[in-house]
Amino acid sequence: MAIRQIITYPHPVLREEAKKVTTFDQELKTLVQDMADTMFDAPGVGLAANQIGIARQIIVVDRSEQPDDKNYVAYINPILSDGEGSVVDDEGCLSVLEYQSKVKRFQKVRLTAQDIEGKPVEFVAEDRLARILQHEVDHLRGTLFIDRLSSLKRTLYKKKLKKILQHQE
Template identity: 45%
Template sequence: MAILPIIEVPDPRLKTVSEPVTEFNDELKTLIADMFETLYDAPGIGLAAIQVGVAKRILVIDLQEPVPHDHDHEHGEHCDHQHEVINDPRVFINPEILDPSEDLNVYNEGCLSVPDQYADVERPAIITARWQDETGKQHEERLEGLLATCLQHEMDHLEGILFIDHLSRLKRKMVLKKLEKQRKEHGIAA
């Protein structure tokens, strides 16, 4: 497995419309494993293949739920459980959204390709998603909450759309200016 470089705005590859996956083979499984390793290293909760320069309709998502733990420790010991999470890695290949709800949710979204920038984006609260797994098997599930939002965000990448494209022109310019300023402060060339 390998950690892949994540491409960032203004890289034109992020505007690419990704191609459907037609071959479910070892090469695909390796890419998926590398995408998860990249996602966990970043760290993030979702990653589209185009964000690592591969124009295929592949998404990996892991919301990484915190582990609930008991605060009554023996002998009053202080235990740091900040890093304990339940991993739930999910792969979505050739995903489609069916029947989005009219009810909308607003989430403060961020993106590994637009580092450290966040903005409120409104999306359908509940969706039915259809996709294939790494073996090509078809799945369909009703999704809501953060998973529904994350899947829609990642699916936008497959169409060459970033979360900032959902913002007004003024807000988008402000986010990109903040990103540019941040890069200059850290000596990172755009």
């Protein structure tokens, strides 16, 4: 399919609330495949549609067991509930240039969504998968992982980003 451009902070589409998907057709399947190709090319472990400029409730998650595998799953209109436990671990983001930080997330969450055909999907995710799902669903709400950091860390990142962007010009 096609590798799309990943939108980076501070682009406004990353702050948009994604709209619910109501049509499950070939266009959706093509978009999901493009998202997966883009995620693997980046490389990343998850990607939300607004990260490629499309504010729709679609995420893809890398489910590969081996480094060379390209196994993914798409979740449409995902909703997280029943968060349990608490884990602090490093996070980065394809849309947040050159930055990683420790972020507190639930250790376990319930995902309710639809698959690419529109069929209901529901399961409990733990640990790494739970973290990825929370990160990607945040994107659909217009939230970035840097929003979960202290104001000092966010301010320091914004200063760093300003220098990165000046250097790119």
